[in-house]
Amino acid sequence: MRSSGSERRRSPTAAFFDDLAGRGCEPLLRNVSGTIRFDLDDGESVEHWSVTIAEGDVEVSHSRARADAVVRLDKSTFDGMISGRVNAMAATLRGELVPEGDLSLMTMFQRVFPGPARA
């Protein structure tokens, strides 16, 4: 993700993926290998975030290449997920995000989303 970070205003999305890629091995993903691509639609254009996980090591790019799982959703929904306002599973059941391909990748990946802010 570092390649495009300077060109783009550092959005919450970029900050989330930067942080994920910078963690080294993420224990919640250490049994996971594969590529999951998030296609984030803001109404005008679609941003692609491709997350390649190799036993917990995470690399992020804007590649549009084929992925093992593709998740299409509104950017505002994704912003909600990475700030803990939107629960990924409930959003999936509502039809706000449409996962295709390897569903187990998305199941494992949702573990890294934060919980809601607590009083």
Place this chain on the structure above:
Amino acid sequence: MSSDLVQILDGNTFVVSDDRGDIEASSTDPTGLFSFDTRFLSKWVLTVDGERLSALSVDDLQYFEARFFLVRGTGTVYVDAKMSVIRMRAVGDGFIERLQILNHEDEAAKIRVRIDADSDFADLFEVKDALEKKGVRKNRVEGGRLVLGYERGPFVRETRISSTARASVDELGLSFDVTIKPHGEWTTNLAVVTAIGAAGERHERTKYGHQRMEPRPNMATDLETWLADAPDLRCDWAPLNEAYRRSLIDLAALRFRPLAMAGHALPAAGLPWFMTMFGRDSILTSLQALPFTPELAQTTLRALGAWQGARLDDFRDEDPGRILHEMRYGELTAFEERPHSPYYGAADATPLYVVLLDEYERWSGDRALVRDLEYEARAALNWIDEYADLQGNGYVAYRRRNEETGLENQCWKDSWDSISYRDGKLPGFPRATCELQGYAYDAKVRGARLAREIWRDPGFADRLEREAADLKRRFNRDFWVSDGGYFAIALDADGRRVDSLTSNIGHLLWSGIVDKSKARSVARHLVGPALFSGWGVRTLAEGEGRYNPIG
């Protein structure tokens, strides 16, 4: 539930109808076609010339298929035996129904056959409460099919009904004007497909052409394979052979394949209303079935591990390391009117997860899985000490944070009034029930073995064993009701014993937490007159304040 209902199912898709094969759902009559916790058909009624039919007999062929033999007329005496109507129904991503009408007369029969169809798209949780729907229902005729639809924002559920015979389709059903030759027959195959999608999407989910009468090409084969893979049991006493085979088939019916588990199955909690992943039920059934079908335990461990709590979320009663209680897929869950996405309100599933992992390895020798799930097992063990000690006294306790739709009792008995003192009063929260301490003890002892032998962490193993020994010592002192010779069902928020005599003490025997000197007295109670009814062990002993022989 009335005994003449006919149920067939495949995972979380099931059809409950009357003995004619008809569905006429109401709040008091929970029939229908259900899938993913949603009712996709609330009406499915067959008439011939506007008349309902009568059942001659029903063949329960398999847990996923049934055959209904019908005649015209609705009296107790058959008013018309000139015609036989046979409905053969098989479930799977909806269902397929072959409708066959035989004319037994020497003359041609000219009849009008009609299927009335509709759906209320009720969430399973709504079925009993008959709640008002918040979205919009709209049926349409599309390309010769009847499509029953429901939309609430992006949430879309559809039932698509088609027929191989030419039908006249309207928004509430399909009609057929049929002439059947003397001694001839007429047949159509009806496909009812459940579709789950986002708004704007119209993707098909049917896995079979409706010419074929198999719910899935591999369903019967799958059952044969399941039976063949289980250990072979032979006994010269035939009833044991039959009971064993029946149990394996029942276990097969209980299988549920979570979407993210690539077709692997775990045991659901119960059919048909609890056909989903549960922490407690999926773990305990897997544990009991280990000698016969260890693959169920493997899927349970992987699926529950994947969904292990990772954050604090009060609505879902989620904590890091906590194993889920229940997952649901219906509308109320989708719109967060219920917390089951998934809901984590169980205090027993987390220690039981470690118990199952250890027991699974002992039966299967599959050390790779124990290594794969090291993080999850450690997180579960950590949950016991870091998140479950709500009374600050070193015992596992629970108190829901979701006060509206969360569960009050998050233990073996999860009905609201299951934990009471002898006088019938209910204790406050948090509550530390006795079996939870047994599971925690067992989890630590077993976790220590895994740490020493497989994770190669003797320091952690030593610590767990010390903690287990300390827990056992304190438990035998603090929970013991000395004037009764048994363990209290719980400690209340003040650390006082909730002193009623209950079946929960049975769990303590298999956990190993009971001092040898106390075990005999506990066992005597379990088979004694206050707890043992002659048919089984009562959940609450006769004589306790809330004891009710039929409750």
